[in-house]
Amino acid sequence: QKEVEQDPGxxxxxxxxxxxxxxxxxxxxxxxxxxxxxxxxKGPELLMYTYSSGNKEDGRFTAQVDKSSxxxxxxxxxxxxxxxxxxxxxxxxxxxxxxxxxxxxxxxxVKP
Amino acid sequence: EAGVAQSxxxxxIEKRQSVAxxxxxxxxxxxxxxYQQILGQGPKLLIQFQNNGVVDDSQLPKDRFSAERLKGVDxxxxxxxxxxxxxxxxxxxxxxxxxxxxxxxxxxxxxxxx
Numbered sequence: 001q002k003e004v005e006q007d008p009g010x011x012x013x014x015x016x017x018x019x020x021x022x023x024x025x026x027x028x029x030x031x032x033x034x035x036x037x038x039x040x041x042k043g044p045e046l047l048m049y050t051y052s053s054g055n056k057e058d059g060r061f062t063a064q065v066d067k068s069s070x071x072x073x074x075x076x077x078x079x080x081x082x083x084x085x086x087x088x089x090x091x092x093x094x095x096x097x098x099x100x101x102x103x104x105x106x107x108x109x110v111k112p
Numbered sequence: 113e114a115g116v117a118q119s120x121x122x123x124x125i126e127k128r129q130s131v132a133x134x135x136x137x138x139x140x141x142x143x144x145x146x147y148q149q150i151l152g153q154g155p156k157l158l159i160q161f162q163n164n165g166v167v168d169d170s171q172l173p174k175d176r177f178s179a180e181r182l183k184g185v186d187x188x189x190x191x192x193x194x195x196x197x198x199x200x201x202x203x204x205x206x207x208x209x210x211x212x213x214x215x216x217x218x219x220x221x222x223x224x225x226x
Contacts, residue, residue, distance in 0.1 A: 004154075006154070008152065041219070042219055042220075043116070043203055043205070043217030043218050043219050043220050044155065044203075044217050045216075045217065046214050046215070046216075049214070088154050088155075090154070098143055098145065098160065098207050098213060098215055099157050099160060099168055100155075100157065100215065102154030102155050102156070103154050104152065104153050104154045105152075105153070105154050
């Protein structure tokens with residue numbers, strides 16, 4: 001079993017739709033949870049970062065963490081064609097510095 | 113502020129050949145990471161440096177991969193000899209101190225082994 005599981009998609013939605021991206025994890029020791037966005041032929045860039053259960057909002061993006069269920073989500077409201085990218089969830093242990101464990105990524109396409 | 117620089121961007125080699133990748137992190141960043149991203153998968157950490165010392169190389173295939181970070185700045189990752197399964201994007205990232213600080217990724221080097 002992989003430490004982090006993520007539905008690879010691909011996911012295709014019309015412009016303006018609400019998008020839900022999800023990851024599950026098996027290691028309850030994970031303390032820090034991140035979402036990265038990766039455009040084609042580019043490196044990942046940090047989108048959202050949280051270390052507690054609950055919701056964190058940043059513009060059109062909301063990150064949700066449920067540690068009891070070992071489940072994290074990213075919601076994108078009013079999706080735009082520019083949101084078309086691969087979204088990677090990532091997690092790290094409290095005591096392992098910056099080592100990130102990534103999910104396999106979900107490829108999202110937002111159609112105009 | 114300049115981002116993480118990597119070169120070359122693309123490399124095609126035959127199996128059993130050797131190859132080297134170069135990374136220049138963001139100025140002043142103490143921590144440098146090399147990740148391997150196979151097509152359709154998320155990045156996997158190969159090695160983490162704190163200044164010029166190795167923090168974690170538990171997933172580095174040491175029989176064929178080596179990495180160094182001289183003077184705590186630039187880093188090179190080498191593969192010798194390459195195998196078909198080494199075909200991947202090699203990403204370099206850097207962060208300020210390494211403890212939950214944001215990791216900034218370079219564009220990667222896409223390696224194809226024929």
